[in-house]
Amino acid sequence: RKRWSFTREGMYVVSVEEECGSSLIDELMELTSQSLCQLEIKEHFNIIKEIGRGKYGRVLLVTHRCKGTPMALKVLPKASTKLHGFLREYCISLHLSCHPCIVGLFGIAFQSNEHYGFAQELVTGRDLFAIIQPRVGIPECAVKRCAIQISCALEFIHQRGLVHRDIKPENILLLDTQCRCVKLADFGLTQRQGTFIRFISGTLPYMAPELCTMVLEEGQTEVKVPPLRVEPTLDTWAFGVLLFCILTGFFPWERCNDSDDFYEEFVDWRRSLKKTPVPSQWKRFTPVCMQMFRRMLALDPSERCSVGEVKGYVGKDWVRAKDANGWVGENGEVSTSTPSPCRSSCSDEH
Ligand SMILES: Nc1ncnc2c1ncn2[C@@H]1O[C@H](COP(=O)(O)OP(=O)(O)OP(=O)(O)O)[C@@H](O)[C@H]1O
Numbered sequence: 001r002k003r004w005s006f007t008r009e010g011m012y013v014v015s016v017e018e019e020c021g022s023s024l025i026d027e028l029m030e031l032t033s034q035s036l037c038q039l040e041i042k043e044h045f046n047i048i049k050e051i052g053r054g055k056y057g058r059v060l061l062v063t064h065r066c067k068g069t070p071m072a073l074k075v076l077p078k079a080s081t082k083l084h085g086f087l088r089e090y091c092i093s094l095h096l097s098c099h100p101c102i103v104g105l106f107g108i109a110f111q112s113n114e115h116y117g118f119a120q121e122l123v124t125g126r127d128l129f130a131i132i133q134p135r136v137g138i139p140e141c142a143v144k145r146c147a148i149q150i151s152c153a154l155e156f157i158h159q160r161g162l163v164h165r166d167i168k169p170e171n172i173l174l175l176d177t178q179c180r181c182v183k184l185a186d187f188g189l190t191q192r193q194g195t196f197i198r199f200i201s202g203t204l205p206y207m208a209p210e211l212c213t214m215v216l217e218e219g220q221t222e223v224k225v226p227p228l229r230v231e232p233t234l235d236t237w238a239f240g241v242l243l244f245c246i247l248t249g250f251f252p253w254e255r256c257n258d259s260d261d262f263y264e265e266f267v268d269w270r271r272s273l274k275k276t277p278v279p280s281q282w283k284r285f286t287p288v289c290m291q292m293f294r295r296m297l298a299l300d301p302s303e304r305c306s307v308g309e310v311k312g313y314v315g316k317d318w319v320r321a322k323d324a325n326g327w328v329g330e331n332g333e334v335s336t337s338t339p340s341p342c343r344s345s346c347s348d349e350h
C-alpha cells in the first residue's frame with residue numbers, strides 16, 4: 001500500500017508500513033534520546049504510592065508538582081534496563097497512545113541517576129487480573145466488552161506493523177470493574193512484525209507453541225530450531241488463551257509442549273477431527289465459542305485467524321448454562337480439572 005505525500009521538494013511516495021512502522025519509531029527514538037531530560041523524580045513529582053510492579057519496572061501514582069496532574073509514572077531501573085530498550089518502549093507506547101483502548105501518554109520521558117521513566121495516563125480501576133475470580137472468571141458480558149476493545153487495540157497495533165507480544169490480564173488496565181472501558185498497556189516486549197527471535201528464556205501460558213520451541217534451557221548456548229519470525233498471530237494465540245482464562249478463572253495449560261498434559265489433550269482433540277471428546281475444561285463452551293477458539297488457537301500459525309475476527313463471535317453465546325448434571329447440552333462430566341490460577345511472570349528473549 002502506497003500513499004502520496006507533498007514536500008517542499010515535490011511529491012513523493014511513502015509506503016504506509018515505512019511511514020507508520022520502522023522509520024517513524026526509529027526517528028522518534030533518536031529525537032527522544034537527544035532531548036531526554038535529567039531530573040530527580042521527587043523534585044518534579046509528588047509520589048503518592050506504588051500502584052503496580054512487573055518484571056521490568058514499577059508504576060507509581062504521582063502528581064505533577066507544578067500542575068497537580070495525577071499520572072502513572074513507569075520507572076525502570078538503569079541497572080537492569082538498556083537505554084535502547086527504554087527508548088523503544090517509550091516511543092512505541094507514544095506512537096500507539098492515541099487509540100482509545102491503549103493507555104495514553106503525556107509525552108514526558110526522563111532519566112534520573114538510577115532510573116529511566118515516562119509518564120502515563122493514570123488508569124484508576126486496577127488491571128484485568130485483579131478482577132478474575134479464581135476458578136470462576138468474570139461474567140461473559142464483561143469478557144465480551146473486553147474482547148471487542150482488545151481486538152480493536154490489537155488491530156490498530158498490527159496495522160502499524162507491530163506485534164504486542166505480552167498479551168495477558170496484568171497488561172489490560174480497567175477504568176471500571178464491568179470492563180466498559182479497558183486500555184492495553186505495557187509495550188516493553190513489542191516488536192516489529194518480521195523481527196527474528198533467536199531464543200527466549202522461560203515460558204508463559206500465553207505463549208504460542210512456535211514460541212515455546214524457542215526456549216533456551218539451562219546450560220544451552222543455542223536452540224535447535226531456526227529463528228522465529230515475529231507475526232501478529234503470536235498475539236492472536238495469547239488473546240485466545242486470555243479469553244479462556246477470563247471466562248474460567250484458570251489457565252488452559254502451563255505451557256505449550258508435550259510435557260503438559262492439558263496441552264496434549266487439547267492437541268489430540270484438535271487433531272482428531274472431532275472423534276475425540278472435547279477435553280473436560282473446554283466443555284463449558286458452546287460450539288460457536290469452540291469454533292472461535294479453534295480459529296484463535298490453531299496450532300499452525302498460518303491457519304490462525306486475525307485478532308479482528310473475534311468481533312464476529314461476540315453476538316453469540318460463549319458459555320453454556322449449567323444445571324445439576326453439568327453444562328447444559330454437553331454429555332459427559334463437569335470439569336473438575338483445575339490447572340493453575342492466572343498470575344504469571346514474564347520472560348524475554350535476548
Ligand atoms: N497507567 C497505569 N495506570 C494504573 N496502573 C498501571 C498503569 N500502568 C501499569 N499499571 C500497573 O502496573 C503493573 C505493572 O506495569 P507494567 O506491565 O507496565 O510493568 P512491567 O514491568 O513491564 O510488567 P511485565 O512484568 O508485564 O513485563 C500493571 O500490571 C498494572 O497493574
Ligand SMILES: [Mg+2]
Binds near residue numbers: 054170
Ligand atoms: Mg506488564
